[in-house]
Amino acid sequence: MLSDMQAGRAWANLQDASSQKQEAAHETPALPQELKWRVLARSAGSVFEDIAISRWTDEQSNIRHAEATTPAGRYFIAIALKTTRLKLIRERQIIFDGIMPVGTIYVSAPGKRIAAQFHAPCDFLHFHVSADYFPSQPGEPLAETEGLDDLVHLRDPFAEQLARALTEHRNAADMKFARCIGQTLAMHLARLEFPRTKVNALPKWRLRRVEEHVKAHFDHCISLSDLAKVAGLSRMHFAAQFRAATGYRPREYLLHQRIEHAKSLLSEGETPLAEIALSVGFCTQAHFSTVFKRMTGETPARWRCASKNEAPALLADVSEVGASRSCELRSSMASRNTATARFAMLQM
Secondary structure (H helix, E strand, O other): OOOHHHHHHHHHHHHHHHHHHHHHOOOOOOOOEOOEOOEOOOOOOOOOOOEEEEEEEEOOOOOEEEEEEOOOOEEEEEEEOOOEEEEEEEOOEEEEEEEEOOOOEEEEOOOOEEEEEEOOOEEEEEEEEEHHHOOOOOOOOOOHHHHHOOEEEOOOHHHHHHHHHHHOOOOOOOHHHHHHHHHHHHHHHHOOOOOOOOOOOOOHHHHHHHHHHHHHHOOOOOOHHHHHHHHOOOHHHHHHHHHHHHOOOHHHHHHHHHHHHHHHHHHHOOOOHHHHHHHOOOOOHHHHHHHHHHHHOOOHHHHHHHHHHHHHHHHHHHHHHHHHHHHHHHHHHHHHHHHHHHHHHHHO
16 A cells, blocks of 8 residues: 555645646647547557556547457556446446446456447546556455456546646646656555445436436425435435435435536526526525535636637637638639739730
């Protein structure tokens, strides 16, 4: 196991690298985009070093399939940058099937082949880490590396912070800074304590019933007993299985759905915030604003302004491209007219 001193040293290196990343903006990008799931191009930075990092983004909404094998001597670690829905399968065994929230970690051991089925747009950071970062300790009843194989750790706040630190400075992040992030993540995983008993995830058909009920009644008061009744389970069993399936406590999931619907209302028009708060199930605007800022990092008013500023910027870009093309067309026509006039003069 790694000591607290080692973890502290890694954090110090991380902060030092962060302060220097602006100076390395001209260097090789530390976050190359994958053209194919989990396939890292040889030209993309430090592929043959102990840690390599890439990003996989897919905005398609249809069902997609992909397969990959973790190279020998390396662990594959993925961090979800946005909430998505997917299924992970290895050797006909379902490892995960359901909603994967932001901050979720998935780990695959060296030499393991995995199949993925994506059901929604997704965005992941992929870390390809040397197995030397996860040594087995002799004399332990259960080696840490066994717990890392096919690990799905839902909503890890620390991993989410590391991913945000890297993606927010992707244009200025150099390889040293990215490598420090990867080292800190490896130390974090090596120090995780895995549960001795595993809670079964809520079956898909029960989960679907709960999701449909929340979608239809999120603007009303919904209690834990209501959701447990819809799922056909006791409150205790439902809460544990629901969290195992989604990474959310039932109350958190309900708030998440309310905030997502509020976002669509905020971006559609000028509906007063108090009216939006009531329409998505909050009793007061103050409570709505508090929850909204906690989950998005911005107040509803600021989020609305930001979302509306993005649209004019996009239209401006389109207009600029159109104006540029119009200018090119006029220039081309003028050149042709000049050439025609010269030709006519030569004929006279």
